[in-house]
Amino acid sequence: MRESPDTRCAVIALAGKPNSGKSTLLNAIVGAKLAIISAKPQSTRQPVVGIHTEGETQLVFVDPPGLLEPRYLLQQAMMEQVMDALRGADAILHLSTLADGAPPPLEELVPADALKGQPVATVLTGADLVPPHERPATAPPTFLVGATTGEGVKEVLEWCREQARPGSFRYDPEDISTQPLRFFVAEFVREAAFELLDEELPYALAAEVDEFREDSDPVYIRVTVHVERESQKGIVIGSNGRTIKQLGALARQSIEHLLGKRVFLDLWVKVLPKWRRSPQRLRELGFPLPGTRNT
Ligand SMILES: Nc1nc2c(ncn2[C@@H]2O[C@H](COP(=O)(O)OP(=O)(O)OP(=O)(O)O)[C@@H](O)[C@H]2O)c(=O)[nH]1
Ligand SMILES: [Mg+2]
Structure with a gap:
């Protein structure tokens, strides 16, 4: 620095x-x-x-x-x-x-x-x-x-x-963020969900990167899309997988732009009941729980 x-x-x-x-x-x-x-x-x-x-x-x-x-x-x-x-x-x-x-x-x-x-x-x-x-x-x-x-x-x-x-710089002057690429990948999948899905669905949806092979060409990224109910899973996948394909295509554009590389985005939809209300699930998804921080 x-x-x-x-x-x-x-x-x-x-x-x-x-x-x-x-x-x-x-x-x-x-x-x-x-x-x-x-x-x-x-x-x-x-x-x-x-x-x-x-x-x-x-x-x-x-x-x-x-x-x-x-x-x-x-x-x-x-x-x-x-x-x-x-x-x-x-x-x-x-x-x-x-x-x-x-x-x-x-x-x-x-x-x-x-x-x-x-x-x-x-x-x-x-x-x-x-x-x-x-x-x-x-x-x-x-x-x-x-x-x-x-x-x-x-x-x-x-x-x-x-x-x-x-004070001295905390970060390299070339850096624009401190967060790992995985974070942005999961976020861009959520952004596509906010764009394409209606009503409660974007709010019931979380994205988690399970695999990120940066040295493969195209870059291979596997993401699990969590929803809360079986019926939501059906909607996210869509008939003949149409919706999930659209979602993947939209998210991929942003990810490729950020990485500057071609990406194969492998999306899997899973039901994680009530994750938004579960301390354990939220912790696994990287959310700090109220009152558990050392301040
Ligand atoms: N025309 C116009 N639209 C804006 C401007 N700033 C934000 N928007 C739009 O307002 C909406 C919300 O913008 P966001 O940046 O997502 O708002 P946010 O405060 O981060 O929202 P949360 O993350 O939900 O708290 C989007 O549709 C933006 O395109 C602005 O200065 N001009
Ligand atoms: Mg915001």
Whole structure:
């Protein structure tokens, strides 16, 4: 890692309701598709880390799930990760869509122990959907962003850079994430499910990489798609396997793009009853359970 008296760093957490555009902004900042995006809420379940290094400043962005009232154990585990992301942050970007307007202060949305007085900027997303003359006037630390068009991202980054403090880089300046390829593979399978499947199904679905042979050509990746019920398995497979084929083709595009290699994606659907409410299943799928963290 670069050791220099001039290097500066900050960890920046994104916070906001589901669908406020956190993952879209993370990708716009990093300039690559890391986090999955969906028009349906609650697509992010585990925080995605994106690194932005420019000159002597390294910013580490954490894109956690959206803020919600948990109704089952998976959602509790998701909130646990939001709190971890906030606690570990030097500064916070609080997102809300322009349509929803300015969000209430974060202190009203999260437990007091999740915050430690970090600077918070408000980011209003979806600016591209509103003609310029109808947009509200804003001044730092409030920003208007069209994350899909990249408008306003530079100004947000400038604010983030101002939050950086002297310190050596934590990561190689070339790195854009800290997470293994397996993580992104499973995420891209879930993203395809959010795109292609309706109603409850994307929420009842988890993806797990069982095998990843990077040295084979094409790269061989076997993924188990877990659903909660036999009837859901039937829908995910579809008649003559049509749906699972579509799902695989869509996920494969994103995976090949990230890997820069051809991929053979072998998808298997299994029923894992009630995994979203099972501490053991959630732990196996890599979710931290509430109250089990050393903080
Ligand atoms: N037009 C426009 N659409 C946006 C913008 N930001 C996000 N979106 C869209 O809003 C939807 C939600 O975006 P995400 O980035 O997945 O939202 P999120 O906050 O990560 O959502 P969760 O992970 O569910 O908490 C997607 O359909 C995005 O394409 C924006 O600035 N402009
Ligand atoms: Mg997200």
